[in-house]
Amino acid sequence: MLNWPIIRTVLIVHFSSQSLSPLFSVVKKLLVGGFIAIFFGSVLAKAVRGAILPFGFPDTVIFCLSLAIGFIIGGFVVMAMNSIGNQSSVYGYSGILKMLGITKFSRWMAMEIPIIIILSFVGVFGSLVINSAATVMLASNVIAISGWLLGLFSGYGCLLIRLKKRNVSYMLFISIVISTGMLFDNLLQATVDQNNRTIMVICLILLAPILGHWQLYRRGLSIGESAPRHLTRSVIPNVIPYWGWYLVKLWRNKRTKGSLLIALTLSFSSALVIIARGKAVIDPYQLLFFTAILSATFACDVRGVIARYCPPEIIQLSGVGGLVKSELIAVTTLGLVIGAPLLLALISYAVSPITFIVMYFSIQLFASVVGLMMSTILVPRVSDTASQFMSAALAISSIFLLPRVASFSDKNAVEQLINWLVVSALAMVLIYIIELNRRRKYGGA
């Protein structure tokens, strides 16, 4: 069984990087995480209590709906942290974990604990909100919350499923989300008899990925992973300009390449669903925030590919300014690429296509820059679950909170554009100051 030294090690490795008193840092982070979950959950639950929501749905529909929400959010949270794949690394913590003479169950628990902790915070936050929503909708609170929690667990389980290739789990997750979305679309148009059947199918599709946890137990790291394949990479050719160098770096890094491909797949599949449905999108501007989330989540991984303090890239790119410029060009370019499929799918539904494009550029720019800023502040490393989660959560919160706090939506398009550009510029300056400060203080006592 797991003993305290193993649990302590797991917590320290995942929740306390580069701290002088790691255990204290773990306790601090867990308390802050718990507080944030309860505080924001309570605030949102209060808002939901005052909202007008449809009611009178059968418990099965409520369970199915909360299961779907949990599944999607659970999957996105784990995807955003993007940390599962790193457990298979041969060296370091995971290698030591493999070499320890502990049981398969303990190994499994050691792998599950960090993500379960993060999902528990999300679970607490969501349970408060769903509890309120269920009360307003006159539905059973227990059923709604259990659906939500099972969904979270299943969404995580889906990303643990491995067939021949690791990325299959991401594709599976996206396929389940799309197919469930389509089934829900049918559900609204079907008769009562068909409803029950569709609900059953949706529930089965959403619950089956729980088996991913069993697969993780079976793999267990105890017998070792298959040998990693070493890739031969050519040296960067001289023709690549300095500003494009970071793009190459991001493409060559397994983690960022994976994040980019996931974000692109999500954007592309969402665009396909919009086109396939063929129905008018009432407010395409709101969907721009979805593309912004994708870009911001990707940008959160960007800074972690180089060293936290004094990366050698600073010299290669002629100083801190060069490094920041190169990072900014990479994240903004890729941010725009990530959102492009949805832009093309939505543009025909916009009242003014030019305004829509301008809004798209400004929001994507902000999302990418704010993601990079969070990444620069926290520098999430490979197994640093807490920083990965925090950077993604903070970036997404900024995208949602800023327009409300600064009342962007009350202004006209030009004013909104200026506001987005100003806050993006401020974030860029902040990134530069952080990097400069880090560079100057490097080596100090």
Place this chain on the structure above:
Amino acid sequence: MRRRRRIKLTIDELKVRRSQKFQLYIPYLRFLPGGMTCIVGANGSGKTTFMESLVGLIKPSSGVVDICGYDSSKESVEVKRLVGFIPDNEDWIIPELTAKEYFSLLISIYKTIDPKIANKRLEELAQDLLFDSFNQQLGDLSHGNKKKVQIIAGLIHDPFFIVVDELRNGLDPVAIDRAERLLRRKMYGGSCIIAATHDLYWAERLGQEIVMIARGSIVFNDYIENIIDRSGSLSNRFMEVYNA
């Protein structure tokens, strides 16, 4: 009644596919207690792959690594208690833990060992290797001290089989001497040492049996005396194979 198991490590038809172009293939090898076998070979020949598959870090495509009757790919806990691994990789630590915390983690895992005995062994090992930075975080240690921590971690549970990858890397001359003496003592005490190295003079001096690997296969496997009789030195034999 508990089954009595003979102390031996046998490899049978081991295949590890590392990429489309490289596969390690060991038809048969046997390591017995009380001896040191040195694994030599050029860069990229498959030494580290061999070591990692021995200790169960990577999964063989086929074949069996039998450790005292346990299949290393199936009976993990028992196997890990019998094997100690000293890697040649600075990342093989948990940088956030202090050395003291790391060792207490290891001691807590091997429940078959009395903690008092384990702590005494830890003290002795640290004394042997001149290591005293117990309260420093492992990430802050120097390269050599990290290596010392890895050596202590590999030997703390008193394993029968000690798998060492490049023992000398990072250690200062005094620590090298101490570490060599430590391994010799273990060997005379009945442990079986399997050491991968590029240092042929070191292998000649310490090893009793030499296994040379090239392009994923065993080129020769012989006692050091036989190699010296035939070729004059291990270095000569290595060059003969390399130039052939």
